[in-house]
Amino acid sequence: MTTPPPRSYRYYDLIMAAFVCVLLCSNLIGAAKAATLTLPILGTVTFGADLMFFPLSYIFGDILTEVYGYGRDRRVVWAGFGALIFAAFMAYVVVHLPPAKNAFMDVYQTQIEGVFGNTWRIVAGSMIAFCVGSFANSFVLAKMKILTGGRYLWMRTIGSTIVGQFFDTALFFIIAFWGIWPQEQLIAVTITQYLFKTGWEALMTPITYRAVGFLKRVEGVDHFDRDTNFTPFSLKV
Template sequence: MSMEQGPARASAREIAGGQFRYYDFVMAAFVAILLLSNVIGAGKVAQIWLPLWNVYWPFGAGILFFPLSYVIGDVLTEVYGYARARRVIWAGTAAVLFMAFMSWVVVMLPPAPDWTNQAAYETIFGQVPRIVLASVCAFWAGEFVNSYVMARMKIWTGGRHLWSRTIGSTVVGQGVDSLIFYPLAFLGAVGWTNALVFKVLVTQWVLKVSWEVLLTPVTYLVVNWLKRREGVDVYDDGTDFTPFRTRV
């Protein structure tokens, strides 16, 4: 199929085991953003000025980039199908677990006597087990829900209205992510009231969905470019949607 004719519609079963030119690059981008947003962004609380309310609003800096993993997840499912997105989600989950283990080992290593940065290192890379568990569970569940909704909606809409799938899947996926992470990480913790947990949960969910809406034009450009370059448009007709496998 020539690129001038556009991508050919294909069932996910028809391309099982097939090779794609850019799939590995998209996977690498997904895992890189996931890890970097957890390492660089998660430890800092920033604030933004809201002139209409004349207040500074605090937020976790990681929210600026972590939602990009959901955008790439949408691209993966839309272009390559649920099975290949599932493989990437498992790769991301394994990477996050290894990152948490590596951080714990490195922080626990006794510092050399003339190295004076241990306290700062622990502040940045020391991870509370409860928050790590909450983060991994929320990411895993949220990403799979996001991909499942995206794939199902593509079949229901016949491939039309991409914006409805990207936004709709993010509303549900990020909702599941937030509903798992914030109660599991902070409910009952010192300094966290039930009302505060709920407030932060809703605020972060709204911000993440808003990012998805703002990035919709970018998603369109990336999806259309990849479909033309790969030459196929994958639909998950008859796909086994279990999350508990990695084979494509």
């Protein structure tokens, strides 16, 4: 008896590519900068500059798990993991290559070291926090989908984000910036990031609903992970 070929989907690969792009950009461009804004009622708030972009990866994770299932989201998580490893390797090579001897490169070398010299810690923190947080998010969402019979999507996306972002935010900032940023600033940024990321997810719920509804309709799939092996150490779908 021959095994049928795996089913292909129209938008799965595009969502994977977008997910990896958001992950790399938010962790390498925005994560190292602590920014401040003065907001009504809250006053001056300190936060990581990736705040407006990294939560998109969790929305993609919610969409992938809800539509295609935990197994396919797991493949996307590992794709992001591999991309972060390559980014760390490339950053290390670029920073440590001897610069050309001219006035411009004398200044530029110090700038590139300032931006990417801490990349190994940022990427280490990103990889560990991202894997733990993403798998926790996907696991909670998949289990809640079974428990609710596929109802209350808003409850599942927000509930899974509360769990996933807790692990992600705490682990990332401890690994990446402990001993680099002042402790008071580190704690303030970590708490702010967590609250804003979970709030951002809640605000994006209508868009998540529309994306999930569109994909379920055009892909003809609404996966329930009733017989799924939830080990993170697999690429099987």
